[in-house]
Amino acid sequence: VGCQQAGCALLGGETAEMPGFYPAGEYDLAGFCVGLVERERLLDGHLVGPGDKILGLASSGLHSNGFSLVRKIVETAQVDLHSPFPGQKMTVGEVLLTPTRIYVKSVLAFLRSDLPLHGLAHITGGGLLENVPRILRPGLCAQIERGSWQAPPVFGWLQELGQLEQRVLDETFNQGLGMVAIVPAATAAASVAFFEEQGVPGAVIGTVVPGETGVKLV
Structure with a gap:
């Protein structure tokens, strides 16, 4: 189903550590993905500059990351996966295993x-801390404002249940944003509207500023 949503073929595999x-x-x-792009159309971060706006595109939930920690929390707290998730009609298991949102067609x-x-x-x-810097040139920092987007409740539920420090949450999960786009400030609002027309909710979550390369959550 994921391949159909992305319009791709499954060709091979990769290795991953999944303790427990x-x-x-x-x-x-x-599976892994192989793409083909003309050199002049590469998105390698060279266009990113100070003042650019950072857009966060909503995730559907956990996607496929952090499940070693999720399983540990569920096991330690002895959670019944068939019990209702607080405030929702879905079970805990259904919320944890919500299928990953595929962004390929909306991005194309x-x-x-x-x-x-x-x-x-x-x-x-x-999460944001490790993935956003991959598209930043030296001397640029992504300043992202907490609270500028609405994360699915599963992240707060896991934090409370596992008594996780905020840093652990930030370094492990997508926090409700499965994709980040950087665009000129002048077209930020129109860009958010475009993605929403494609069925992908989004928000302006920050700005690119001069500074040490990385992500600063404020």
């Missing part, structure tokens, strides 16, 4: 539009 999931001596083959539509795109970061393992 596979029995001793067992392994799994997983954006690239075909007249709106400029300076950078794009998929927020996977490592």
